[in-house]
Amino acid sequence: MKKTRFDFASEIAWCPGCGNFLLLQLLKESLEELDIKPTDLVISSGIGQAAKMPQYVNTSFFNGLHGRGLSVASAIKMANPNLLVIAEGGDGDMYGEGGNHFIHNIRRNPNVVHLVHNNMVYGLTQGQASPTSPKGFKTPIQTEGVILEPFNPLSVAISLGAPFVARTFVGNAELTKSLIKQAIQYNGYALIDIFDPCVSFNKINTFAWYKANTYVLDENYDSSDKMQAMAKAFESEPFPLGILYKREDHKPTIEEQHPAYADDKRPLYERTRTAEELAHLME
Numbered sequence: 001m002k003k004t005r006f007d008f009a010s011e012i013a014w015c016p017g018c019g020n021f022l023l024l025q026l027l028k029e030s031l032e033e034l035d036i037k038p039t040d041l042v043i044s045s046g047i048g049q050a051a052k053m054p055q056y057v058n059t060s061f062f063n064g065l066h067g068r069g070l071s072v073a074s075a076i077k078m079a080n081p082n083l084l085v086i087a088e089g090g091d092g093d094m095y096g097e098g099g100n101h102f103i104h105n106i107r108r109n110p111n112v113v114h115l116v117h118n119n120m121v122y123g124l125t126q127g128q129a130s131p132t133s134p135k136g137f138k139t140p141i142q143t144e145g146v147i148l149e150p151f152n153p154l155s156v157a158i159s160l161g162a163p164f165v166a167r168t169f170v171g172n173a174e175l176t177k178s179l180i181k182q183a184i185q186y187n188g189y190a191l192i193d194i195f196d197p198c199v200s201f202n203k204i205n206t207f208a209w210y211k212a213n214t215y216v217l218d219e220n221y222d223s224s225d226k227m228q229a230m231a232k233a234f235e236s237e238p239f240p241l242g243i244l245y246k247r248e249d250h251k252p253t254i255e256e257q258h259p260a261y262a263d264d265k266r267p268l269y270e271r272t273r274t275a276e277e278l279a280h281l282m283e
């Protein structure tokens, strides 16, 4: 295992064999290879096994309410656009409890990287169905099997105007690292839905299952074609991996468009308010 400046000596509370270990290592290697300094990065997350990840990275992080990791990430980026900001968490956290935040932050287009560990289950709370659990998936709560169609994060993101939408499988280390690095270098909201098995509570969508039910988009695939990307987002079993959609022209981010930055380019956190200005705001 490669050593990185993001390594943090702490006990890790994940089950042996959990896909999160791989993703943690691949994220740290990607940051190292891009020569990111720990002091230039903030990771924001909510609640869940996946959302514990920032606690195991040597950098600044915010671990907040369930489903709010992306909103907090947007706020951090707004307050200091010079930081690299990553929001991360699980399929339940980001698409279920955080579903509304997912929708409206995509519309805002913050320059934030969004990593979603998609294990198709609520891992932390021991195996209930999540929004991405497949139809028929049996759990101690859904004893007859899930009766709903799974939530499709990629088609939702593309339809809301997300400029960078990708999917990977954590078992494909090379692709995962390449996508994380491209998302970091992209100027705008960048979603990577990451198939990342829960070995304890999802005995259907295992490493072997993801390997057998995914394929990598070939180099002739045109990721700038939005309608084609939408069609790809609806493919399943096998699911396409890679960048499904990437807008080639620049879509202005919320930080670039916000009136707070129109005449004053200083990050918000550096600005001070006089007592008179505050009194005026209070009025």
Ligand SMILES: Cc1ncc(C[n+]2csc(CCOP(=O)(O)OP(=O)(O)O)c2C)c(N)n1
Pocket: 047, 048, 049, 050, 051, 066, 089, 090, 091, 092, 093, 094, 097, 117, 119, 121, 122, 123, 124, 125, 130, 198
């Ligand atoms: C408001 C609220 N609802 C429910 C919970 C219970 N809860 C904690 S984590 C979790 C689901 C986590 O699932 P996911 O985001 O997929 O993460 P994983 O553990 O699978 O990585 C739930 C329902 C909570 N803590 N707070």
Ligand code: SF4
Pocket: 013, 014, 015, 017, 018, 019, 020, 049, 050, 119, 123, 124, 197, 198, 199, 200, 201
């Ligand atoms: S319960 Fe599942 S997601 Fe949580 S640590 Fe164990 S294997 Fe990973």
Ligand SMILES: [Mg+2]
Pocket: 090, 091, 092, 117, 118, 119, 120, 121, 122, 123, 130
């Ligand atoms: Mg999950």
